[in-house]
Amino acid sequence: MEDSLRKEDPLELAARYLRQRRELGEEELYLSPGLFDSIEKSPQEKSELLKELYDSSRDCTKCGLHEGKTNYVFGTGSASSLVMFIGEAPGREEDLQGEPFVGRAGKLLNRILVAIGLKREEVYIGNILKCRPPENRDPLPEEIEACLPHLYQQIDIIKPRVIVALGRVAAQTLLKTNLPMSKLRGRFYDFNGYPFLVTYHTAALLRNPQFKKPTWEDMKILRRYYDKITGENFKFYDEE
Numbered sequence: 001m002e003d004s005l006r007k008e009d010p011l012e013l014a015a016r017y018l019r020q021r022r023e024l025g026e027e028e029l030y031l032s033p034g035l036f037d038s039i040e041k042s043p044q045e046k047s048e049l050l051k052e053l054y055d056s057s058r059d060c061t062k063c064g065l066h067e068g069k070t071n072y073v074f075g076t077g078s079a080s081s082l083v084m085f086i087g088e089a090p091g092r093e094e095d096l097q098g099e100p101f102v103g104r105a106g107k108l109l110n111r112i113l114v115a116i117g118l119k120r121e122e123v124y125i126g127n128i129l130k131c132r133p134p135e136n137r138d139p140l141p142e143e144i145e146a147c148l149p150h151l152y153q154q155i156d157i158i159k160p161r162v163i164v165a166l167g168r169v170a171a172q173t174l175l176k177t178n179l180p181m182s183k184l185r186g187r188f189y190d191f192n193g194y195p196f197l198v199t200y201h202t203a204a205l206l207r208n209p210q211f212k213k214p215t216w217e218d219m220k221i222l223r224r225y226y227d228k229i230t231g232e233n234f235k236f237y238d239e240e
């Protein structure tokens, strides 16, 4: 487990673990609704903590990528989101605008969110790297190592109920594996106590339309899990 997560309050870790067991259907555990909510931070506290983290990390120089960046691309969305998406790194548009997933791939992500009944502002979207690699090349291992603590701190503040890795770099990095996407996608993992789902990056969907069908299947898995958490019952457009 990473250092930033290791420091987490053991009571909070226990609460999250028990709640996850309940969501997975372990009926013998009786946990009254809200029992652990009081030990979680309020939405306002989370927002303030994220802002503090942004302010303290925006001038980061821990790897060479800071030299070529236009903007530090921290992340966007609700600090108290139930769902956190994690992509790879800012591209050209993201670097220019200072926000992740705003180019063509971002617009596709927005459409996917709409299709599963979620709004962009309801979820949190971040990346493994906060500064753009030149020519959108793959992140180097040392860049990932330098940047990951920022992401771990974001996760630690937001404490989402489910994390979705968008693409190979996010999935392989966080799951510490070299397995290909075809083997990783479509199922849940445990990432430091968080339910963790893997699907294709929307930029890959733009290049490879054959990935759209499996991605839609993954998004349905996500939405069904979200319904389980919230008690909602979303109807997919292709299942009505």
Ligand code: SF4
Residues within 6 Å of the ligand: 060, 061, 062, 063, 064, 065, 066, 129, 130, 131, 143, 146, 147, 150
């Ligand atoms: S990519 Fe990450 S580690 Fe590198 S300079 Fe930017 S914020 Fe710092």
